[in-house]
Amino acid sequence: MIRYLSLLVLVACSAGTPHFRDAPATRVAVNGSVFDVRVRGELAEAVRINTQYAPRLGRIRDRAALAMAQVSGCPILDVLGDAAVTVGVLGCDRDAGERLLLTAVSTPNYECIDFGTFEDDSNDTGYQVFECTPY
Numbered sequence: 001m002i003r004y005l006s007l008l009v010l011v012a013c014s015a016g017t018p019h020f021r022d023a024p025a026t027r028v029a030v031n032g033s034v035f036d037v038r039v040r041g042e043l044a045e046a047v048r049i050n051t052q053y054a055p056r057l058g059r060i061r062d063r064a065a066l067a068m069a070q071v072s073g074c075p076i077l078d079v080l081g082d083a084a085v086t087v088g089v090l091g092c093d094r095d096a097g098e099r100l101l102l103t104a105v106s107t108p109n110y111e112c113i114d115f116g117t118f119e120d121d122s123n124d125t126g127y128q129v130f131e132c133t134p135y
């Protein structure tokens with residue numbers, strides 16, 4: 001019974017906020033943080049789903065921004081939220097096919113290496129794994 005309750009709580013936590021609830025999630029790992037990323041309109045949401053000590057947004061902010069950029073294909077102009085749920089403002093209009101609307105202010109440039117897909121054989125799921133470093 002406790003096992004099923006734990007699973008229900010985990011599923012509920014990664015369901016997304018009301019604005020993003022119907023958007024499909026893409027699971028991405030960046031530098032040890034695993035996110036479910038959803039994109040809707042000019043915004044992206046990254047819900048951190050792994051257990052990790054993160055009392056403040058701090059380093060999680062940059063990781064969430066990188067995850068949202070990888071999934072959306074757009075630069076992220078700003079990130080708001082907390083260490084569990086962040087929302088990013090996209091720097092391009094995906095619907096119009098325009099790549100860049102604005103230039104991000106004081107956002108460091110990162111180089112990300114795609115390490116492929118992490119496969120979890122126990123429940124047939126997987127997600128992309130990236131290691132990103134500033135340059």
